[in-house]
Amino acid sequence: MIRLDHITKTFSGQGSEVHAVRDVTLHIAPGEIFGIIGYSGAGKSTLVRCINLLERPTSGTVTVDGVELTALSERELRARRKKIAMIFQQFNLLMQRTCLDNVCFPLEIAGVKREDARRRALELLELVELADKAKAYPVQLSGGQKQRVAIARALASDPKVLLCDEATSALDPQSTRAILRLIQKINRETGITVVIITHEMAVVEEICQRVAILDSGSMVETGRVEDIFSNPQTDAGRRLVYPDGAEALTTELDAERVVRLAFNGGSAYEPLVASLAIDCGVKVNILGADTRNIDGKAFGTMLLGLPQDPAEAARALTYLKGQANVTVEEVRDYHG
Amino acid sequence: MDKFITQFKDIFANPKYLHEFLGGIWETTYSTVVATTVAFLLGLILAVLLVVGDKDGVRPLPSPVMRVLNVVINILRSVPFLILMLFVLPLSKLILGTRIGTVAAIPPLIVAAAPFIARLVETSLRETDRGVIEAAQAMGCSPFQIVWKVMLPECRPALISSFTTAFITILGYGAMAGAIGGGGLGKTAINYGYNKYNMAVMLVATVLIVILVQIAQSIGTHLAQRSDKRLR
Numbered sequence: 001m002i003r004l005d006h007i008t009k010t011f012s013g014q015g016s017e018v019h020a021v022r023d024v025t026l027h028i029a030p031g032e033i034f035g036i037i038g039y040s041g042a043g044k045s046t047l048v049r050c051i052n053l054l055e056r057p058t059s060g061t062v063t064v065d066g067v068e069l070t071a072l073s074e075r076e077l078r079a080r081r082k083k084i085a086m087i088f089q090q091f092n093l094l095m096q097r098t099c100l101d102n103v104c105f106p107l108e109i110a111g112v113k114r115e116d117a118r119r120r121a122l123e124l125l126e127l128v129e130l131a132d133k134a135k136a137y138p139v140q141l142s143g144g145q146k147q148r149v150a151i152a153r154a155l156a157s158d159p160k161v162l163l164c165d166e167a168t169s170a171l172d173p174q175s176t177r178a179i180l181r182l183i184q185k186i187n188r189e190t191g192i193t194v195v196i197i198t199h200e201m202a203v204v205e206e207i208c209q210r211v212a213i214l215d216s217g218s219m220v221e222t223g224r225v226e227d228i229f230s231n232p233q234t235d236a237g238r239r240l241v242y243p244d245g246a247e248a249l250t251t252e253l254d255a256e257r258v259v260r261l262a263f264n265g266g267s268a269y270e271p272l273v274a275s276l277a278i279d280c281g282v283k284v285n286i287l288g289a290d291t292r293n294i295d296g297k298a299f300g301t302m303l304l305g306l307p308q309d310p311a312e313a314a315r316a317l318t319y320l321k322g323q324a325n326v327t328v329e330e331v332r333d334y335h336g
Numbered sequence: 337m338d339k340f341i342t343q344f345k346d347i348f349a350n351p352k353y354l355h356e357f358l359g360g361i362w363e364t365t366y367s368t369v370v371a372t373t374v375a376f377l378l379g380l381i382l383a384v385l386l387v388v389g390d391k392d393g394v395r396p397l398p399s400p401v402m403r404v405l406n407v408v409i410n411i412l413r414s415v416p417f418l419i420l421m422l423f424v425l426p427l428s429k430l431i432l433g434t435r436i437g438t439v440a441a442i443p444p445l446i447v448a449a450a451p452f453i454a455r456l457v458e459t460s461l462r463e464t465d466r467g468v469i470e471a472a473q474a475m476g477c478s479p480f481q482i483v484w485k486v487m488l489p490e491c492r493p494a495l496i497s498s499f500t501t502a503f504i505t506i507l508g509y510g511a512m513a514g515a516i517g518g519g520g521l522g523k524t525a526i527n528y529g530y531n532k533y534n535m536a537v538m539l540v541a542t543v544l545i546v547i548l549v550q551i552a553q554s555i556g557t558h559l560a561q562r563s564d565k566r567l568r
Contacts, residue, residue: 054474081473081474086474092465092468092470096564105485109476137566139565157476
């Protein structure tokens with residue numbers, strides 16, 4: 001559905017150049033929910049703006065739904081943009097229009113008759129559960145409600161792609177979850193391709209199937225969300241997956257043997273520690289854990305402090321190594 | 337002081353004065369409304385060109401065009417009004433056949449006010465939320481649609497305020513025009529007051545102008561607030 005080939009975007013100011021995006025190649029399949037994650041300044045907003053050419057890449061080609069956008073005239077591009085919807089962190093609603101008229105806006109642009117536009121807009125407001133706010137103005141709505149109006153507006157032109165630029169970053173956790181669920185529901189019902197730009201790993205793990213990690217404008221890692229979560233390959237990936245730094249915890253430990261367990265999608269982690277105590281009679285310390293549940297499976301890492309007694313420690317290690325879906329690794333440079 | 341009181345009483349006793357003041361109010365109101373409306377339309381068009389044609393605008397124009405536009409606006413703005421009026425009066429003669437009277441003052445008022453309004457409106461339009469414009473672009477809006485359906489409606493309250501400010505400025509210019517043949521309350525103050533050493537007439541004419549300004553400002557502020565959907 002979306003093909004980015006060797007996209008580079010360089011901003012040149014007086015004498016200095018900023019390489020916002022460096023040679024990114026990315027293919028996003030139809031109907032997929034794809035995450036692009038990175039810290040602020042990583043170039044993700046610029047990259048998503050390259051998809052609908054709000055930013056024209058310095059080099060590279062953008063193809064959406066089989067049409068190479070970078071080769072189109074302004075007029076043809078405008079026609080194509082009607083099928084690529086976008087929602088924003090700051091919602092960007094028209095403040096002087098009612099919610100209903102905001103949703104009507106893209107239909108007006110497309111020349112749809114007024115009554116037809118209003119009928120369609122009302123359906124969409126019902127879809128986002130805001131039909132009762134049709135006559136309200138954006139200023140009267142909460143952040144989550146504004147974003148839902150923005151989603152209804154984005155869907156008005158029956159787009160094939162929905163670009164979300166930090167769409168939940170200005171929202172509280174509850175509204176964030178509600179918005180993500182709404183996006184997921186729309187994706188399932190309409191098969192719309194969704195691209196989600198975020199700096200929050202939680203957003204990606206909540207709804208994305210695949211993810212790309214952007215660091216200083218380069219795409220350093222890409223793959224299925226489970227794979228990236230269980231085993232990030234790059235520094236940028238590890239920093240995003242373990243923002244509090246499971247590694248950092250080791251520096252606070254006394255001199256005992258420490259192992260790091262990586263959960264690759266088995267059952268949840270607590271029973272493991274309990275069964276270790278019951279089956280082997282070994283008590284371990286949980287020194288730190290950064291784990292997540294994705295679809296009921298455990299991902300993440302845990303640091304265990306093994307008993308001082310070498311025999312007990314060895315028994316525990318053997319037991320742990322025997323577990324499915326758990327990678328065990330001894331941490332040697334834990335004191336510092 | 338006694339003379340002033342006598343003059344003051346005379347204003348109310350003599351129907352000639354009443355007639356003069358009522359006529360002045362009408363002429364001032366009428367010429368200000370006409371001049372402001374036309375000047376505002378011209379200024380609005382100039383402002384849209386300035387904002388849209390900017391190198392970061394939604395439809396950048398060639399930079400020489402923008403430079404000429406800016407220089408012309410700046411020159412017109414920096415010439416003192418009375419001098420500009422003397423330059424433009426031949427235009428009134430050409431269009432209206434006269435360079436004296438209320439109507440003759442309208443073209444100079446328009447020429448003087450349009451560049452000022454252009455700057456005023458330019459400032460408002462530049463404050464349109466960048467994000468909203470970006471959203472409109474992402475939806476496939478043409479530059480014209482962005483101006484017509486996004487920038488102008490989103491700026492409506494600021495435009496009403498600008499119109500009010502323009503109205504009041506032109507009212508002031510119109511009073512000055514009274515000194516060189518224009519009509520209205522300015523003429524009354526100069527011809528019947530200043531030239532005839534009648535302080536009372538000058539004072540009353542001035543008070544009437546102040547009242548007109550107050551009324552215009554109140555109506556403008558009220559309309560601007562009522563139209564702003566961000567305030568509720």
